[in-house]
Amino acid sequence: MSDREHEIYDVVGIGFGPSNLSLAIALEEYRDNGRANGGENGRAHDQENEISSLFFERQPTFGWHRNMLLPSATMQISFLKDLATFRNPTSSFSFVAFLHASGRLPQFVNNQDFFPTRQEFHQYLEWAQARVADRIAYGSDVTSIRLLPGAVPELSDRLRLEVADAAGRAGRVVEARNVVVSTGLVPSMPEGTERDERVWHSSEFLEKYRRMNPAELRRVAVVGAGQSAAEITRFLYDELPHAQVSAVIPSYGYSVADDTPFANQIFDPGAVDDYYFGTDQTREAFWRYHRNTNYSVVDDEVIRDLYRRSYDDEVRGVERLQFLNLTRVTGVKRAGVETRVSLQVGPDAEVRELEFDALVCATGYNGMEPTALLGDLDRHCLRDEAGRYRMERDYRIVTDPEMRCGIYLQGGTEHTHGLTSSLLSNIAVRSGEIADSIVARRARKADVR
Ligand SMILES: Cc1cc2nc3c(=O)[nH]c(=O)nc-3n(C[C@H](O)[C@H](O)[C@H](O)COP(=O)(O)OP(=O)(O)OC[C@H]3O[C@@H](n4cnc5c(N)ncnc54)[C@H](O)[C@@H]3O)c2cc1C
Incomplete structure (x- = not known):
């Protein structure tokens, strides 16, 4: 047993x-x-x-969705919905504090825009x-994540987490009184359709794109009708002036957000209560x-950008941007460096097979x-009739009553929290609620002792 096995934390975050x-x-x-409030008793506090x-x-x-940090992509929330402001408007972790620290506060304000670029938000x-x-x-x-070996839920107030390093080697083991799972969308x-070096999901877009020689990308296709699909289509059209870019859209056209x-x-934040209750x-x-x-x-601005490009092409008599509306991918085959995509196209669902040098599937996330991750622990987590986790308002999974550890979710609670x-939008307030819950439950346990 290594020394590290004795690490015990009140909270361990996953992701x-x-x-x-x-x-x-x-x-x-x-x-x-x-x-700050401790005064002379600061140490006790x-x-x-x-x-x-x-x-x-x-x-x-x-890294936050690094492969989608496209040059002109902007945030879809106001900069005021940052990591802290809605919970604590005087926080030194606000976006405004960041701008101040970066010496850009006046310039940002002059810009008169609530929506920074994703690249700036990443900074x-x-x-x-x-x-x-x-x-x-x-x-x-x-x-x-497991119960401590040999423990029964009512006797254990800790969970045991196993952690592998970057090379996939298991080794580190820590214990936690609470875990907060925030592993993101899938x-x-x-x-x-399988991913490979020429068939990409949007979540890996920039990494895969940069591995290619742009000159070899003469026919590319983007599948999807959402924000990422429209952004990638615009990006490819601008970056590859020699290429034909096909947008494979299941709807009749992009719809505005x-x-x-x-x-x-x-x-x-108040809408969470309206939803939950x-x-x-x-x-x-x-x-x-x-x-x-x-x-x-899709954001209005991106839709208009794409339409303008398509119209300008029409005026100049070129057809570089092709919109395949009401179209679905039914199969993808690899033939050397070519990707053969079977499609059902348009109102008559005409079957077509097209060849592309790269296919980007901006087909969303689960x-x-x-x-x-929960493994065997999952059987102590209660589910509703539809098989989804039952959730407390404080984002804790409802568990067997004897389970004394908290398993919180940040994400995966659309069915209960909206x-x-x-x-x-709500991460500052949600995180504050989770922190408060952990503090309150710790205080209750101390009272019981
Ligand atoms: C391109 C894109 C743009 C978006 N823009 C916006 C926006 O403008 N506004 C908005 O409100 N939402 C936006 N979203 C929605 C998105 O879900 C949130 O932006 C955000 O990423 C949620 O944060 P998160 O921490 O919950 O999850 P994530 O950001 O996905 O982070 C999860 C992390 O967990 C890590 N992880 C996973 N499993 C493990 C494990 N077993 N052990 C250790 N680490 C693990 C992952 O590597 C990842 O870093 C966007 C989504 C995408 C894809």
């Missing part, structure tokens, strides 16, 4: 994207508040307010994570009326799925 970064900040600010934590991230360094996230770096282990893949490919003020209210009927209404704020929709579950 270190924006959600758990926001939680790390909430815990940091909780400790700092304790210090320090101990009370110290929630020990460690976050594991499988990537070697911080902000990197700046924030560097300030809590002592609590992050990069290159660390959590492979399992890329989804069209049925029967509704980000008008009334619709935007569904991303407000609502009836099945009201929850269904959220999805029926407001799916178009996020799913299979929700976060922690079942495999549309913001996989988005950034």
